[in-house]
Amino acid sequence: MMSNVRNFDIANLMIKNMFTGIIEDLGVIEALKQEDTNLHLTIKSKLASELKIDQSVSHNGVCLTVIDLSPTTYTVTAIKETLDKTTLNSLKLGAIVNLERGLKLGARLDGHMVQGHVDTTGTLVSNESRDGSYLLKFEHPYSQDNPQGITISKGSIT
Numbered sequence: 001m002m003s004n005v006r007n008f009d010i011a012n013l014m015i016k017n018m019f020t021g022i023i024e025d026l027g028v029i030e031a032l033k034q035e036d037t038n039l040h041l042t043i044k045s046k047l048a049s050e051l052k053i054d055q056s057v058s059h060n061g062v063c064l065t066v067i068d069l070s071p072t073t074y075t076v077t078a079i080k081e082t083l084d085k086t087t088l089n090s091l092k093l094g095a096i097v098n099l100e101r102g103l104k105l106g107a108r109l110d111g112h113m114v115q116g117h118v119d120t121t122g123t124l125v126s127n128e129s130r131d132g133s134y135l136l137k138f139e140h141p142y143s144q145d146n147p148q149g150i151t152i153s154k155g156s157i158t
Contacts, residue, residue: 032092041064044072048074122138
């Protein structure tokens with residue numbers, strides 16, 4: 001029992017790392033710095049002046065935490081697991097990234113609720129138009145983490 005934690009605090013923690021999938025800004029990769037198996041990404045964005053250290057920001061759908069700030073840029077770190085399971089390791093200087101800040105409790109919700117925690121990447125193998133919609137088919141590698149070849153083991157496709 002967590003008697004010393006208020007319900008509002010629990011709800012706020014649950015919402016902290018949730019996103020809608022609606023892009024707020026396009027950032028530009030200003031610097032990439034490898035540190036052991038981690039990659040620090042510095043991004044130029046109009047959102048930088050509104051961010052705080054430890055705030056979660058979605059980068060091309062991947063949740064990363066702000067570790068450093070300047071008036072026009074901010075820095076986040078992608079750890080090895082994130083680099084292994086996303087396309088962030090292919091970003092180059094000058095690359096454009098889709099950015100979205102985490103949801104605020106009580107704010108209007110557009111789009112969908114997504115976590116920004118990525119399990120794997122896939123390859124689009126077909127795209128069929130069907131009566132105003134599209135049927136997208138993806139392939140993804142079987143791996144030790146995904147031996148059954150399940151596309152979604154614990155989340156959403158974004």
